[in-house]
Amino acid sequence: GQQVQQSPASLVLQEGENAELQCNFSSTATRLQWxxxxxxxxxxxxxxxxxxxxxxxxxxxxxxTNERRSSLHISSSQTTDSGTYFCAIDPHDTNAYKVIFGKGTHLHVLP
Amino acid sequence: EAGVTQSPRYAVLQEGQAVSFWCDPISGHDTLYWYQQPRDQGPQLLVYFRDEAVIDNSQLPSDRFSAVRPKGTNSTLKIQSAKQGDTATYLCASSFGGRGNERLFFGHGTKLSVL
Known part of the structure; x- marks a missing residue:
């Protein structure tokens, strides 16, 4: 199965609104980055x-970590926050740092 | 401090042609990664190195793709006979592989179009 899942796939906000992006990962994953x-x-x-x-x-x-999830919160969004946000993990806590990406959340902030 | 440098920035090929991508990581970074990022998708790991050694190339299409890092610094990714499905941006990233300092730094990428 997919080792890292992101939601939502896309998000449209009005400037000033807050955003909450989610990342769920497999039980052996570690060393998470946004x-x-x-x-x-x-x-x-x-x-x-x-x-x-x-x-x-x-x-x-x-x-x-024990719930295998991470979130990224953006407060008071601005149009310059528009873009794609990716979550990435090491799927098996390897000694050599293997970094696997999710499919991303596409954020569009409207003026 | 210089960042990760990639060249060329763009490449346009006909199917069957060969192309090489070059990456110069941040000085002192022992781990180097090559990713393929198709349009509107997340980066997909192709291969990564610790120093000059390949750690994992299981996602590299070995019949047409090859990657080397002979001195543990710069790296080259080569596509021997490009296909339209190879159209994507090829990203290089580097990090210092020691635990506690794992942030990845990316280059601008090479945008490849195969016609």
């Missing part, structure tokens, strides 16, 4: 967050 990709742009790591909660600016990532 990435952002602007259309046509480079993938950028937002958080390395294998467990617990991390904040940066308007972004908050919370990973609950």
């Amino acid at each position: 990435f952002y990709q602007h259309p046509g742009g480079r993938l950028v790591s937002l958080f390395y967050n294998p467990s617990g909660t991390k904040h940066t600016g308007r972004l908050t990532s919370t990973t609950v």
